[in-house]
Structure formats: C-alpha cells, structure tokens
Amino acid sequence: METNPAIKKEISAFMAGLKKRNKGETEFHQAVHEVVETIIPFTAEHTKYRDAYILERMTEPDRIITFRVTWEDDAGAIHADRAWRVQFNNSIGPYKGGLRFHPTVTQSVLKFLGFEQVLKNSLTGLPMGGAKGGSNFNPKGRSDREIMRFCQSMMIELHRHIGEDVDVPAGDINVGAREISYLFGTYKRLENRFAGILTGKGLAFGGSLVRKEATGYGAVYFMKHMLEHSGTEVKGKTAAVSGSGNVALYCMEKLIQLGAKVLTASDSSGFIHDPDGITREKLDWLIDLKENRRGRIQEYAEKFGCDFHQGKTPWGVKADLAFPCATQNEVLIEDAQVMVKNGIKAVAEGANMPCTAEATDYFLEHDVLFGPAKAANAGGVAVSGLEQSQNQLRISWSREEVDKRLTTIMEDIHSKCVRYGARKDKPVDYRAGANIAGFVKVADAMLAYGVV
Numbered sequence: 001m002e003t004n005p006a007i008k009k010e011i012s013a014f015m016a017g018l019k020k021r022n023k024g025e026t027e028f029h030q031a032v033h034e035v036v037e038t039i040i041p042f043t044a045e046h047t048k049y050r051d052a053y054i055l056e057r058m059t060e061p062d063r064i065i066t067f068r069v070t071w072e073d074d075a076g077a078i079h080a081d082r083a084w085r086v087q088f089n090n091s092i093g094p095y096k097g098g099l100r101f102h103p104t105v106t107q108s109v110l111k112f113l114g115f116e117q118v119l120k121n122s123l124t125g126l127p128m129g130g131a132k133g134g135s136n137f138n139p140k141g142r143s144d145r146e147i148m149r150f151c152q153s154m155m156i157e158l159h160r161h162i163g164e165d166v167d168v169p170a171g172d173i174n175v176g177a178r179e180i181s182y183l184f185g186t187y188k189r190l191e192n193r194f195a196g197i198l199t200g201k202g203l204a205f206g207g208s209l210v211r212k213e214a215t216g217y218g219a220v221y222f223m224k225h226m227l228e229h230s231g232t233e234v235k236g237k238t239a240a241v242s243g244s245g246n247v248a249l250y251c252m253e254k255l256i257q258l259g260a261k262v263l264t265a266s267d268s269s270g271f272i273h274d275p276d277g278i279t280r281e282k283l284d285w286l287i288d289l290k291e292n293r294r295g296r297i298q299e300y301a302e303k304f305g306c307d308f309h310q311g312k313t314p315w316g317v318k319a320d321l322a323f324p325c326a327t328q329n330e331v332l333i334e335d336a337q338v339m340v341k342n343g344i345k346a347v348a349e350g351a352n353m354p355c356t357a358e359a360t361d362y363f364l365e366h367d368v369l370f371g372p373a374k375a376a377n378a379g380g381v382a383v384s385g386l387e388q389s390q391n392q393l394r395i396s397w398s399r400e401e402v403d404k405r406l407t408t409i410m411e412d413i414h415s416k417c418v419r420y421g422a423r424k425d426k427p428v429d430y431r432a433g434a435n436i437a438g439f440v441k442v443a444d445a446m447l448a449y450g451v452v
C-alpha cells in the first residue's frame with residue numbers, strides 16, 4: 001500500500017509502542033497492524049479520533065480474566081488447563097464473542113480474536129461489544145464425558161464474569177452445540193436462572209434457527225454481493241473451501257444452493273480434491289461424518305474415490321473463488337501467488353485472519369476481490385445477536401425470518417464496506433472499508449463517553 005512518509009512514521013511509532021506493551025504476542029500484533037494501516041490514514045484526516053487517543057484506547061482490552069480449569073479424565077488422571085476471557089470493548093453493547101478450545105490457544109490468539117470481534121460486531125449494526133475466550137484444552141480424542149467435565153469446571157469460574165447484559169459467549173473452534181449445552185446447563189445450576197447468557201444454544205432451550213448455518217451462509221452472501229457489485233455472480237463458479245467444521249460445511253451448503261461447484265474440503269490432516277464437485281448428497285454424508293461421527297476428511301476420499309492430499313492445504317487447486325474456513329494464517333504468500341496465477345477472482349474469509357498480511361496485500365495488489373473476515377464471517381455473530389434479541393423477547397422467529405434478517409445484515413455490511421472502501425478505477429478495498437466502518441461506530445461511542 002502506498003502511504004505518505006509522515007503517516008508511515010506514525011504507523012511505525014504506534015506499532016513499536018504496541019509491541020513493547022504486548023511482548024511476543026505476534027497474532028495480536030498482526031491483527032492490530034492490519035487495522036492501523038488503514039485507520040491511521042483515516043484518523044490523520046479526522047483528527048478528533050487522534051486527539052482523543054482512540055486507537056491507543058481501543059487496542060487495550062478492558063480486562064483479561066485468566067483462570068485454571070482442573071478436571072479429571074476417564075482414567076482418573078487430573079489435568080489443569082488454562083482458560084481466558086478477554087473482554088475487549090463494550091462501548092456499543094455487552095461483550096460478545098466465541099470460546100475456542102484448541103492447544104494453540106494463547107493470550108495473543110484470544111487478543112487478536114477479541115480485537116477483531118469489536119470491529120466485526122460493530123459492522124453488524126447490532127448492539128454488541130467485543131470479546132473472545134477459550135482454553136488451551138485439547139478436546140481431540142476426548143470422550144463426551146471428559147468434555148462435559150471440562151465444560152462444567154470451566155463454567156464454575158466463567159459464570160461470575162458473564163451475563164445477558166454483561167458478556168455473552170458463543171462457540172468457535174471445537175466449541176459447538178455439545179459444548180454450549182454443557183456450559184449452559186452448568187450456568188443454570190450455578191445461578192438458578194434461565195437467561196440468554198450464551199448463544200448457539202440448542203433449539204429446545206433458547207437457540208435460534210439458522211445460527212448453526214449463519215457464518216457459512218453469511219460468507220457466501222458476502223461473496224455474492226462482492227461479485228454482483230463487480231458485475232458477475234456465484235452461479236457457475238468453482239470454489240475451493242478449507243476446513244470441514246461449522247463454518248466450512250454451511251459455506252459449502254450455500255455455495256451448492258446457489259449453483260457453484262465446490263472442489264475441496266480439509267481438516268488439520270490434509271485436504272480432499274473432488275473434481276466432480278461436492279454434491280448435496282455427498283455434503284449430507286460429510287456433515288454426518290463431521291457433526292455426528294467426528295471422523296476425518298480422508299474418509300471422504302475413500303468413500304467417494306477422490307484424492308486426499310495429506311498435510312496439505314487446498315490452495316493449489318485451480319478455482320474461481322476461495323473460502324478459507326479453518327484457522328488463522330492458513331493462506332500464505334506462496335499460496336496467494338499460486339491462486340492469482342490460477343486466475344482466482346475473489347476470496348471471502350470464513351475463518352478469522354486466515355490470510356497472512358503478505359497474502360492479503362498480494363490479493364489486493366492483483367485486483368482480487370477480497371472479503372476480510374470482519375465483514376465476510378460476521379453472519380455468525382449477527383445471528384448470535386438475533387438469538388439474544390429472541391431470548392430477551394422470549395420468542396422464536398421462523399427460519400425464514402432469521403435468514404431474511406441475516407441476508408439484510410450481510411447486504412448492509414457490504415454497503416458499509418463500499419462506502420468507505422470504494423476506489424477510482426480499482427475494485428473496492430473491502431479491507432479498508434470494513435476497518436473504517438467498524439471503527440467509526442465504536443470510536444464515536446468512546447468519544448461520547450469522554451475520557452474513560
């Protein structure tokens with residue numbers, strides 16, 4: 001990106017301070033850098049934000065709660081894992097954001113996720129602040145009972161820090177319907193109250209229709225708007241998708257519904273390439289494999305007779321569209337170069353920060369439509385916001401009602417990105433658009449509160 005020298009200097013000075021205050025937190029540095037690169041040029045023109053130190057305040061979480069989670073496995077061995085809740089910013093609503101269980105979870109990872117969540121939640125237009133939490137607990141290979149005991153133990157501490165007007169966690173990697181149910185059941189016993197203190201709940205106890213599908217559907221809706229804005233459509237396109245979890249599966253479902261051909265899916269062991277396309281029937285089988293049988297993606301290749309590439313990511317497969325839906329930094333600069341060479345038209349980030357900074361720059365430099373996570377995957381938290389509304393009203397909306405609201409929210413997010421990211425003779429810079437549009441709402445609230 002071309003930036004004038006004074007602004008470059010301001011960005012470097014800001015990052016030097018942030019790195020000094022947050023030593024070794026590389027994922028957090030990466031997420032903040034990506035934002036300040038577009039926000040500092042903006043605050044240089046809108047000096048009220050700079051004068052009020054808004055960026056410095058916005059990059060410091062309100063608080064971080066760290067605690068031990070002790071639990072007993074099926075063999076009677078005792079484990080002590082570490083958990084966090086990073087309550088980042090509640091300027092525009094109660095804290096909101098997921099919980100992740102994964103051995104790679106660190107404070108840095110949760111701070112990057114919490115920081116991005118603040119801007120993402122702002123973009124949805126709903127009254128939600130930003131937070132993230134989770135644990136370095138590794139659920140892989142654990143029994144249901146072990147996972148239940150872990151969740152129960154975690155909630156024994158977490159329950160005092162959350163509440164429907166305080167902080168409302170949800171799912172993320174390895175936290176789905178099963179974990180949310182264990183967590184909710186324990187909260188209810190501890191507090192003796194039935195309230196919407198988590199989202200992603202089961203439909204029988206306050207969950208919302210379409211929440212499960214929302215992130216994946218939303219990413220495809222966002223892609224649809226990016227393509228339509230540049231005069232084309234999803235129908236007839238080929239798509240490479242990574243992951244085979246909650247986001248990836250329903251991204252594939254919506255792509256199939258809209259007439260695209262999905263060529264790939266993956267998990268942490270490798271990817272499958274199905275040149276005939278993952279059809280509705282094959283996807284049903286895959287959903288059952290992943291949601292009910294907790295199987296590996298390799299089984300798809302065995303079942304349907306296609307290639308499995310062990311230890312690899314799908315970005316070498318030629319496709320029109322890409323949806324990275326697994327984890328952070330899964331699309332590297334080398335991948336971006338191959339994708340551009342293969343004629344990729346658009347990328348929508350289903351996961352959070354799946355593209356490295358270098359890969360993202362490369363896409364933008366080569367006029368690839370790039371839907372950043374804050375915008376493209378905001379459908380999940382948006383329907384979480386709708387679940388909160390339904391809980392407060394003590395009603396349940398129909399599938400059509402929720403999907404209609406999700407569609408409108410994704411269209412609005414696209415418009416906000418265009419408003420702040422439109423460029424002359426170049427495709428919309430959705431990265432800048434999403435950052436600025438998300439920033440302005442939170443920053444205005446912080447300005448209104450005075451020096452707090």
Ligand code: NDP
Nearest residue numbers: 172173174215243244245246247267268326327351352380
């Ligand atoms: P799931 O746990 O349902 O699925 C995660 C998928 O990604 C699995 O296929 C998993 O493979 C793979 N994966 C996870 N970690 C790695 C890794 N380090 N390397 C390679 N593959 C990996 O999670 P979700 O689908 O919910 O989340 C996926 C992404 O989407 C995350 O970045 C999350 O933050 C983001 N997101 C999720 C939302 C939601 O509503 N759930 C909302 C917005 C964003 P394996 O099973 O082998 O580990």
Ligand code: 2IT
Nearest residue numbers: 097098170172380381384
């Ligand atoms: O990253 C995310 O937006 C999520 N994991 C969903 C958060 C939520 O509160 O639904």
